[in-house]
Amino acid sequence: MPNMSLEKVKMPEQDPKIRNQNFEEVTLGYTEEMAKEEAERCLQCKHKPCIKGCPVNVQIPEFIKLVAEGDFEGAYQKVKETNALPAICGRVCPQETQCEELCVRTKKGESVGIGRLERFVADWHMAHVEDHIEKAASNGKKVAVIGAGPAGLTCAGDLAKKGYDVTIFEAFHTPGGVLMYGIPEFRLPKEIVTKEINTLKEMGVGIQTNMVIGKVYSIEELREEGFEAVFIGSGAGLPRFMNIPGENLNGVYSANEFLTRINLMKAYTFPQTDTPVRVGKRVAVIGGGNVAMDAARSAKRLGAEEVYIVYRRSETELPARLEEVHHAKEEGIIFKLLTNPTRILGTEDGWVKGMECIEMELGEPDESGRRRPVAKQGSEYVIPVETVIVAIGQSPNPLIKSTTEGLDTHRWGGIITEESTGATSIEGVYAGGDAVTGAATVILAMGAGKDAAEAIDKYLKNE
Numbered sequence: 498m499p500n501m502s503l504e505k506v507k508m509p510e511q512d513p514k515i516r517n518q519n520f521e522e523v524t525l526g527y528t529e530e531m532a533k534e535e536a537e538r539c540l541q542c543k544h545k546p547c548i549k550g551c552p553v554n555v556q557i558p559e560f561i562k563l564v565a566e567g568d569f570e571g572a573y574q575k576v577k578e579t580n581a582l583p584a585i586c587g588r589v590c591p592q593e594t595q596c597e598e599l600c601v602r603t604k605k606g607e608s609v610g611i612g613r614l615e616r617f618v619a620d621w622h623m624a625h626v627e628d629h630i631e632k633a634a635s636n637g638k639k640v641a642v643i644g645a646g647p648a649g650l651t652c653a654g655d656l657a658k659k660g661y662d663v664t665i666f667e668a669f670h671t672p673g674g675v676l677m678y679g680i681p682e683f684r685l686p687k688e689i690v691t692k693e694i695n696t697l698k699e700m701g702v703g704i705q706t707n708m709v710i711g712k713v714y715s716i717e718e719l720r721e722e723g724f725e726a727v728f729i730g731s732g733a734g735l736p737r738f739m740n741i742p743g744e745n746l747n748g749v750y751s752a753n754e755f756l757t758r759i760n761l762m763k764a765y766t767f768p769q770t771d772t773p774v775r776v777g778k779r780v781a782v783i784g785g786g787n788v789a790m791d792a793a794r795s796a797k798r799l800g801a802e803e804v805y806i807v808y809r810r811s812e813t814e815l816p817a818r819l820e821e822v823h824h825a826k827e828e829g830i831i832f833k834l835l836t837n838p839t840r841i842l843g844t845e846d847g848w849v850k851g852m853e854c855i856e857m858e859l860g861e862p863d864e865s866g867r868r869r870p871v872a873k874q875g876s877e878y879v880i881p882v883e884t885v886i887v888a889i890g891q892s893p894n895p896l897i898k899s900t901t902e903g904l905d906t907h908r909w910g911g912i913i914t915e916e917s918t919g920a921t922s923i924e925g926v927y928a929g930g931d932a933v934t935g936a937a938t939v940i941l942a943m944g945a946g947k948d949a950a951e952a953i954d955k956y957l958k959n960e
Contacts, residue, residue: 499539502606503607505538505609506531506535506610513824513829520683526613526616536561536564536565539602540602545558549599550596551595552941561611564617570625572614576615582651583618584620584689585693586939588685589680591940597609597612628699639664640656640663640664640724642656642727643665644666644668644730644932645669645694645704646673646674646731646732648943649674650665651946655950656950657700659950661954665704669706673690674732678761681760681794683794709896711901717902726925728953732932733894733931733932738751739783739838741840747847752788756795764799765798775884776799777884778883779801779802779805779881779882780793781838781852781882782796782807783807785814786888788888790806790822790825791821806830806831807837808834811834833854836855837855837872849882851881854877855873858870890935892909892910892911893911893912894910895910897932904922911935914933920952920956929942930946
């Protein structure tokens with residue numbers, strides 16, 4: 498009999514007053530009993546709407562049925578058929594706007610906890626099964642992948658399974674892309690990312706770090722080195738700023754730099770590591786997306802007494818995941834909504850001392866469908882802070898565009914591709930993920946890498 502509870506099985510979590518002082522994982526994962534109880538909420542409906550919401554086409558009802566039966570390894574292998582990174586996706590995918598949004602259980606109550614179950618089977622596998630990776634027989638063809646983020650890792654893994662000799666060229670000293678530098682340890686333990694990357698290496702994927710394509714090699718030079726196809730998965734690492742007075746003061750970070758210092762360079766362990774991050778007692782984070790929540794929650798863990806999220810629309814329009822907003826509030830993050838910064842104030846010696854803001858109200862909808870924020874004249878006020886973190890979005894790095902002749906891009910920098918294949922304007926060159934869409938989700942980047950791998954395989958087989 499199905500479990501007809503209207504609510505998901507509650508996810509165990511660290512106490513907010515404890516976790517906002519450490520970088521250990523917030524959510525602790527289901528036990529076997531919890532996972533089976535939650536899996537029994539799935540009605541196993543015939544038309545399977547949840548699959549339509551999954552960018553990598555995980556056979557969701559099938560894996561959940563196996564969980565309900567207690568076959569956790571079988572469930573993991575079912576997920577792994579189409580999703581190369583289940584432990585990661587189970588933690589950071591916005592399931593509530595993808596697979597879970599289409600779950601029929603949402604007609605009365607909460608959806609099945611698809612993401613929680615995906616995380617459970619991946620964690621169970623890692624705890625109980627020792628993988629034995631078999632390297633595919635080589636087909637003699639070489640493919641270059643630019644960027645070791647979610648799109649590049651997925652593309653490389655799928656091609657390696659087909660026998661291609663794949664080399665990933667990563668600009669940073671550590672592979673993983675946004676999984677390593679952007680998402681905090683308390684949401685995604687880096688040990689998990691490292692394990693997934695090591696699996697790719699065992700499959701035969703070569704990874705060269707400190708390789709800034711466009712500087713060390715051009716795409717044309719990669720082709721001259723014998724790579725018959727190239728996939729560009731270089732992400733969106735160019736931060737945007739508001740262009741308001743005071744953004745050049747000491748104590749102003751882009752969220753990209755702030756999170757990279759903390760996550761990849763482990764500033765949260767200073768002085769054991771060499772990378773400090775100064776936050777002061779009060780921090781303002783400009784923006785309302787997941788990156789803003791990550792930055793704010795990280796600042797709190799680094800010792801800031803007051804951390805503000807400053808966002809020009811209302812809570813209804815916050816683009817961050819509901820879970821992220823909920824956790825941030827529990828941890829004491831202060832939300833200054835319908836508020837827009839106008840300038841950052843500095844001390845005589847060039848450090849941040851405050852941020853001048855103006856109150857907003859919502860007007861008519863803009864081109865995105867959200868109501869446009871309008872300033873309320875005479876409502877200016879100052880928030881006293883020592884640190885400002887700008888988290889209003891990122892664009893693709895223009896380096897590859899500027900060094901690759903014939904590569905068509907949008908005005909804002911994204912590479913133009915065929916929608917279903919990732920093919921660019923240059924024959925044999927494909928692209929996907931944030932380098933194409935701008936900053937988006939891990940699972941969408943993975944889906945693009947998967948599509949491109951299939952298209953590259955067909956191209957190199959002259960199909």
